[in-house]
Amino acid sequence: MGVLPTTERGRSTRRRIVAAAREVVAEKGAAGASLDEVGALAPASRSQLYHYFDDKDDLIRAVAEATNDIVLDGQRDFFAGLNTWDGLVRWTDFLVAIQEQRHGQGGCPIATLLGQLAEQHDDIRVVLSSGFDRWEAHIRDGLASMAASGELEPDADVVWLATSTLASLEGGLVLTQARRDPQALRSALDGALALIATYRPTA
Amino acid sequence: MGVLPTTERGRSTRRRIVAAAREVVAEKGAAGASLDEVGALAPASRSQLYHYFDDKDDLIRAVAEATNDIVLDGQRDFFAGLNTWDGLVRWTDFLVAIQEQRHGQGGCPIATLLGQLAEQHDDIRVVLSSGFDRWEAHIRDGLASMAASGELEPDADVVWLATSTLASLEGGLVLTQARRDPQALRSALDGALALIATYRPTA
């Protein structure tokens, strides 16, 4: 995977390259992103790219890893709150608000990369899959806390609910991207919430 | 959009081209699909491609339209049955069985194209969006029939349930593609079914 930078200057250059690559890939797609454009945006010269990455595939893999981190970091403040019903609702509101800001463009960055790369680059598929795993784990942990604290009935299958909730989220993003309408995500997440709500003790 | 064939032979050639293009695009992605490869697979020569299609974008648009039709035609036998609970369950079983056959590869063809093309080709985004619209309409019609016949409570919001169900399906396919595990789709669809079930009259 190329040379790892040992100096602060090198780390900064590498970071700039990955950030620029994320941007270009988001705009043009992985196949349509040219190294010239990445270099121009970073800015970094051709040999810097090949100094820090073996080849284009290697750079795209770094983009995939960075994308996982960014998507999850963006929700960090909400993950801790997933152990209460109100926190769950606030999280969904946040996700819908993001889509409204973006006018439904872009979809889920992880899923977008997955659709472009999964069938041709199995190693990248695995990277992106681990992003979903981490995401789902946050949801599952939150639901498990709710079950432990009595906010959900103790027999609620939190593993299933977490998978199902993440699926609703991802599917809602797909439909939102297709229609340029965040309402699709809202409906999908309301469905996920309603399903979880069936496991709330009837006071 | 290129010349429309007037003879049977021409129609057959055009069909072969689109079918070959679908296959190559599924394997290599839209950007990675070369016209040489499409021509070799069809088989059809370079000028046949440019006889029936203006350019590569035009061909990809035809692929998108054909993909909509194929995905929906593949479920035609089940759409009619979505007006009963058992039919709904059979439909989900069918969808999961397909993924098991494919070992979770490929995801939803419509969503895959969407992720590759939506942000750069708005016209293709609209085509694929209409595919989702038709899909959702089948689900909604089935649920509406159930509500009309008393299999669902009359106040069930079938528009919401249909959107939410399609989102679960699409999200389940995304996770299945990422993990190469159809269980993710099973969980997602079980979630959708469980939500719908909350609107079944408690006999």
Next chain:
DNA sequence: AGATGACTGGACTGTCAAGTCCAATTACCG
């Protein structure tokens, strides 16, 4: 049969992008 227009074959061109190479520059350490 011959004319007409639909259809087909494949060589050719220009462009653009990935990857290579080597020389120049910079930071750091004794």
Next chain:
DNA sequence: CGGTAATTGGACTTGACAGTCCAGTCATCT
């Protein structure tokens, strides 16, 4: 300082691909 390794710049090579062009074939109608 002088040496050494890390880092940087950009020209160059090679190959692939989209799109063009024109000559040739086939089906059909009179």
